[in-house]
Amino acid sequence: MGRxxxxxxxxxxxxxxxxxxxxxxxxxxxxxxxxxxxxxxEVALLIFSDRGRLYEFCSAESLxxxxxxxxxxxxxxxxxxxxxxxxKNLPECTDLRTSANPLQMIQRHLDAQNIEQKNITELTELxxxxxxILRQTRYRKTQLLMEAAKAVQEGEKQPRKEKTFMEExxxxxxxxxxxxxxxxxxxxxxxxxxxxxxxxxxxxxLHLF
Amino acid sequence: MGRxxxxxxxxxxxxxxxxxxxxxxxxxxxxxxxxxxxxxxEVALLIFSDRGRLYEFCSAESLxxxxxxxxxxxxxxxxxxxxxxxxKNLPECTDLRTSANPLQMIQRHLDAQNIEQKNITELTELxxxxxxILRQTRYRKTQLLMEAAKAVQEGEKQPRKEKTFMEExxxxxxxxxxxxxxxxxxxxxxxxxxxxxxxxxxxxxLHLF
DNA sequence: TTTTCTATATATAAGAT
DNA sequence: TATCTTATATATAGAAA
Numbered sequence: 001m002g003r004x005x006x007x008x009x010x011x012x013x014x015x016x017x018x019x020x021x022x023x024x025x026x027x028x029x030x031x032x033x034x035x036x037x038x039x040x041x042e043v044a045l046l047i048f049s050d051r052g053r054l055y056e057f058c059s060a061e062s063l064x065x066x067x068x069x070x071x072x073x074x075x076x077x078x079x080x081x082x083x084x085x086x087x088k089n090l091p092e093c094t095d096l097r098t099s100a101n102p103l104q105m106i107q108r109h110l111d112a113q114n115i116e117q118k119n120i121t122e123l124t125e126l127x128x129x130x131x132x133i134l135r136q137t138r139y140r141k142t143q144l145l146m147e148a149a150k151a152v153q154e155g156e157k158q159p160r161k162e163k164t165f166m167e168e169x170x171x172x173x174x175x176x177x178x179x180x181x182x183x184x185x186x187x188x189x190x191x192x193x194x195x196x197x198x199x200x201x202x203x204x205x206l207h208l209f
Numbered sequence: 210m211g212r213x214x215x216x217x218x219x220x221x222x223x224x225x226x227x228x229x230x231x232x233x234x235x236x237x238x239x240x241x242x243x244x245x246x247x248x249x250x251e252v253a254l255l256i257f258s259d260r261g262r263l264y265e266f267c268s269a270e271s272l273x274x275x276x277x278x279x280x281x282x283x284x285x286x287x288x289x290x291x292x293x294x295x296x297k298n299l300p301e302c303t304d305l306r307t308s309a310n311p312l313q314m315i316q317r318h319l320d321a322q323n324i325e326q327k328n329i330t331e332l333t334e335l336x337x338x339x340x341x342i343l344r345q346t347r348y349r350k351t352q353l354l355m356e357a358a359k360a361v362q363e364g365e366k367q368p369r370k371e372k373t374f375m376e377e378x379x380x381x382x383x384x385x386x387x388x389x390x391x392x393x394x395x396x397x398x399x400x401x402x403x404x405x406x407x408x409x410x411x412x413x414x415l416h417l418f
Numbered sequence: 419t420t421t422t423c424t425a426t427a428t429a430t431a432a433g434a435t
Numbered sequence: 436t437a438t439c440t441t442a443t444a445t446a447t448a449g450a451a452a
Binding site: 046047049 | 215217218219220226227229230233234236237240241243244247248249250251252253254255256257258259261262265274275276278279282288
């Protein structure tokens with residue numbers, strides 16, 4: 001685009017390189033924004049200029065938000081690999097996410113192995129695994145809370161139905177989370193039976209902490 | 210661009226939204242790459258699609274590299290603010306980076322204040338400050354090492370000059386780093402005088418650890 | 419560094435596969 | 436979802452401020 005065609009290689013002339021940088025940076029930011037808005041996706045763009053100045057664009061509230069999401073994504077991918085490795089070396093240590101009781105599983109894993117020098121590597125792997133799960137937990141919890149908050153707000157404005165769509169969704173996500181961790185169930189209810197029964201949404205919120 | 214003009218708002222039709230996503234994602238990546246190559250700058254691009262799939266582009270070896278650089282940049286900016294705050298509250302605590310001896314400065318700071326509940330906030334500020342400097346230190350060290358490694362490689366292929374350009378640069382950066390931390394000088398040389406004298410590059414490397 | 423002015427090079431909307 | 440085909444909408448190179 002422009003008077004001349006352009007070779008895909010570093011522009012040697014310093015002046016025109018900087019002019020081009022300024023122009024294209026603007027164009028790229030604009031395009032990034034268009035993609036985010038038109039397609040309703042999350043976009044983050046980081047540019048460090050020659051002299052180390054930072055230019056950034058992000059579609060979300062803050063770049064940190066997207067970077068945290070990125071970290072979680074990477075963790076998840078890494079976890080898949082690690083899990084495959086673990087299972088190869090330790091068949092009895094099945095996937096923590098699907099096992100009946102993660103805590104018991106970890107305990108058993110720790111008991112079964114003499115804690116020797118030799119096992120530090122495996123322990124490190126386990127540590128990473130747990131750290132990744134923890135991050136995901138926090139992230140999903142935040143998501144759930146935001147959904148729930150939204151549901152509460154909207155619920156107040158809407159005529160009461162049996163169950164709002166949002167509540168159903170939140171309840172479903174909560175259920176998934178419970179399965180995910182297979183939290184040992186508390187006695188069904190030890191609350192004072194004089195209290196009024198909780199709404200599905202309230203119960204959901206209760207279970208998040 | 211295209212048959213029709215486009216409104217900058219979410220495309221409601223799911224099909225065309227996804228088609229547009231696919232096309233524009235490609236276009237954006239291409240532009241990002243062009244900017245990086247033409248202008249010789251660092252670019253990172255993260256896109257999370259509707260269904261949470263991650264698409265990324267980065268001009269450096271790895272995204273982590275750019276993200277670490279971002280973190281350092283943010284730290285630096287935050288540090289500027291914190292320093293301003295600190296100086297307002299504690300005039301005697303001048304900028305750690307320019308002070309004659311950071312270690313003495315910190316020590317004096319700690320001695321001068323009774324360590325009371327009231328000062329925890331200030332200590333936290335100091336901690337953050339130090340953490341930021343530490344990150345920068347590691348980052349600059351890595352940079353220096355890479356430069357040095359490159360210099361060694363290229364030095365072997367080049368005819369011996371008094372001092373290669375790269376060596377000069379590394380030496381200069383090293384000097385800056387020394388000033389930065391104002392490391393108390395070691396006795397000029399306590400090495401065995403039977404050893405052959407070190408090259409400037411070797412000395413530079415020596416000082417990095 | 420950013421912007422203005424044009425001629426051109428590119429990107430991409432629509433439509434169809 | 437990715438690709439091909441056009442007609443159009445945009446981005447931007449070059450020159451200059």
